[in-house]
Amino acid sequence: MNIPRYPLTAIVGQEHARRALSIALVNPRAGGLLISGTRGTAKSVLVRATAPFTPTGQIMELPLGASEDMIFGTIDMETALQKGERQLRHGLLHRAHDTILYMDEVNLLREDILSTVLKCAGDGFFHLERDGLSFTEDVSYTPVGTMDPAEGTLRSALLDSFGMFAAMEEIEDAAQCREIVARVLAYERDSAVFRASYAAQEEAFGTMICRARDLLPRVEAPSAILRFAAACAARAHCVGNRAELYLIEAARAIAALAGRSFVMPEDVEEAAVFVLVHRMSRPQEEQQPLPPPSDGNAPEQDDLPNELQEPTPPQNDGDAQAPQEHTQENEPQDGADDPPPSEEDEPCAEDEDRVAAPLENVMARLSLLSMTMRAQGGKSGRRDIIQIHTADGRGLRTDLPRRGARLDLALSATLRAAAPHQRTRRGGQAVVIHPEDVRVWVRAKRSAAHILFLVDASGSMGARERMRTVKGAILALLREAYQKRDCVGLIAFRRDRAETLLPMTRSVELAERALRDLPTGGRTPLAEGLAHAHRTLRELERKGSEKTVLVLVTDGRTNTKEGDAGVQRALRAAEEIAETAALTLVLDTEHSVPRVGVAPELARRMAAQYYTLERLSAEGVLEIVRASRAVQS
Structure with a gap:
């Protein structure tokens, strides 16, 4: 059609x-x-x-x-x-x-x-x-x-x-937005007339694609270009060799679109913008962004799409420097044991200069695009899909029935299994199904998690930092909730009580409103916080939550009028939490050595995974929670 x-x-x-x-x-x-x-x-x-x-x-x-x-x-x-x-x-x-x-x-x-x-x-x-x-x-x-x-x-x-x-x-430019609306309205008014008005442009574009497709088999990449592509992939720290292969193939297509039967360095430069940006994986010590172009001002995120529009990277970006590091662009000179290339294959000095010169521009541009890509998207976590032999969930595949299990008949698969035997079975009947033909559904059910943060918001050192960090981690987790269907909540304890600052939700907007002002200060009612978390976990279990994660963020320093009695109540509450089905994490933010807080003992009583965080960050908390969810799956 x-x-x-x-x-x-x-x-x-x-x-x-x-x-x-x-x-x-x-x-x-x-x-x-x-x-x-x-x-x-x-x-x-x-x-x-x-x-x-x-x-x-x-x-x-x-x-x-x-x-x-x-x-x-x-x-x-x-x-x-x-x-x-x-x-x-x-x-x-x-x-x-x-x-x-x-x-x-x-x-x-x-x-x-x-x-x-x-x-x-x-x-x-x-x-x-x-x-x-x-x-x-x-x-x-x-x-x-x-x-x-x-x-x-x-x-x-x-x-x-x-x-x-x-x-x-x-697109935010008013003139472009106005043009978009005008064209869409014209298309909806009379699509045939609208398409006819662009017939010439469509034909020209189609002719260009067809000519390039016909020329492609004759487009060659000389050895100097192969070295340049390898150097680009190496500088981008791409894993494996797919990057070099796709880089050369994309550059060949660009050359064919230009009507050439040979690949030039600028073809590789342009291809790198498409091929390498989502593969860059620089080591941690090299994560500082590369210096911006020569105007000295780092581009705003809103300005970066204009950079993306340029089909060919700029050639005069001489001030953009990549970090000083060993690259692979000069490695061909080290091969003293290799047989000398023939005159036909050996690149001249001019070719080598043309290949090496654009490398810094490629890396500077890729650094900017990679930052844009990271800023645009959320993280991808493991999709928590569990296979079950019940009637719940979406049909994933079919299998033979298990003895004693509930029969969740997969009718189409059963008919397919029986169909080839009907000529010998029918005897006047439409379809005859034998027990060995029966197939049942193996269903997939997305296993969403309820992640409850329990945060020490008392007046101890670092309380504000803890609250800001947990807020960042909560918002990041909620941005994944569309896909994972996770819910996140927050309980804070300070002064003489614990309170729910954020009920269980998967709404980023609700979380941002609820966490706009985060109270801190006062004593450290650790026992009240743990008891409140225990009641919340039990309520989630009664509602049928299959996966709950409790994340306690504290320095473990108790500070209440009860003294040691308060510590003992906290430890008993921790033991009660251990009896729930929740996965528990204790993130100890105490900086003193030796540690004098009770966080390690709390973790032991709760059967929790224990982490010490010398430097607290939202990304660090987020990675710990993600890893724990993967283990729980």
Whole structure:
């Protein structure tokens, strides 16, 4: 079905993402593309508008709820019932051959499905073993995903499987916004007339893509370019060798788009912006950002999308310096034992200079883009999916029934298992099912967590720092809650009581309002805080919470009128918490050595994981909570 689409050339701005899509259209071996942008930035419109420029003239979309049967294929029921033969009914991957496989909200897809789809794209084939079928098929499709970073991003292994990354521009210019509205209204008023007005631009763009696609097999990358690409990947500290391969393939596509049969350094520079930015993983000691361009002013986050729009990195950015470190760009000179290259392969001094000179510009620009990417998106945590053999949750796969278990019949899978045998079983009946044909659902249930922070807000040293840190960690966890469905709450204890400052919620807006003013000061009623947390945990258990995490943040210094009696009450409350099903963490913020607080003993009585935090930070607290949740899963 040929669905009318908004013209690609009618989209205002977004030159950076459009350039990345052009590369993906020309060269599938560039590894596909991941596009990130906030809602309403035309991510989906942009990708769907590329349909006329694919070899098949259409794109294939992978919906969020797609099953393995839909994607990879399964037994053809009609053939099996009528002829008693097992034949494959092809899935989406087969129909996506030679085109774009588009995954909207890719960060919300099941990770096992996304990982397999990306692996098949990289391997060029997939092998299917199910329902008595064994099938291998060559595939050639370009995976393109879009995502809103506010809904969580992807873990690094999945990010690395996408060859390129592009961030959408948030257009704020009044004239551009006005033009966007005018064009959308014109399209909705009469889409045929609107598309006709852009027919010439669409034809010119399509001609450019076709010519580049035809030229691509003849585009070569000389050895100096290979060394430059390797140096760029090394300086970006990319893991593995995918970066170099995708960098060269993207640069070849850029050269083909320019009508050249050879790759130049500026092609690699431009490709690096798409290929390396989501792969940069510099060591901790090198995490300081590189100096900004020569104007001396670090760009604001809102200014960075303009940087992204430039299709070719600037050549005159001489003041932007990368950190002084050993790089791989001069390593070819060290190979004294290597056989001398032929005159045809040996680069001249001028070529070496041209390759080495842009490296600092590439690294400076990548540093800025990497900071933008980190600022835009949330963290990706482990998706807490547990497989269960009950009727709760979403169907993940089918299996043979377990003895004594409740029968959650998977009807379609049962019919597929019985279908090939119907010619010998029927005897005048429509379908005959034997016990060995029965299949049941193995369901997946997202295991959300209730994370309760219990924070010492007394007047002891560092109370304000503790509260600010926990506030930052709570807001960061809540930004992941859209995907994980986690709830976060906060209890603070000070003076003579403990109070709930933030009831269990997954709303960032509610948390920001509730935590705007965080009270501190007074004595340290540790026992009251632990007792209040114990009551909250018991209430969560009564409501059916399957996973609760208690995070106690304190320096362990008790300060109440009761003295030692208060400490003993706190220790007894800790033992009561140990009897709950909650995973407990104690984050000891005491700085003195030796430690005189009771935090270590509290951790022992609560059977808690104990951490000492010499330097308290929201990111440090966040990583500890994430790691603990992963262990609990």
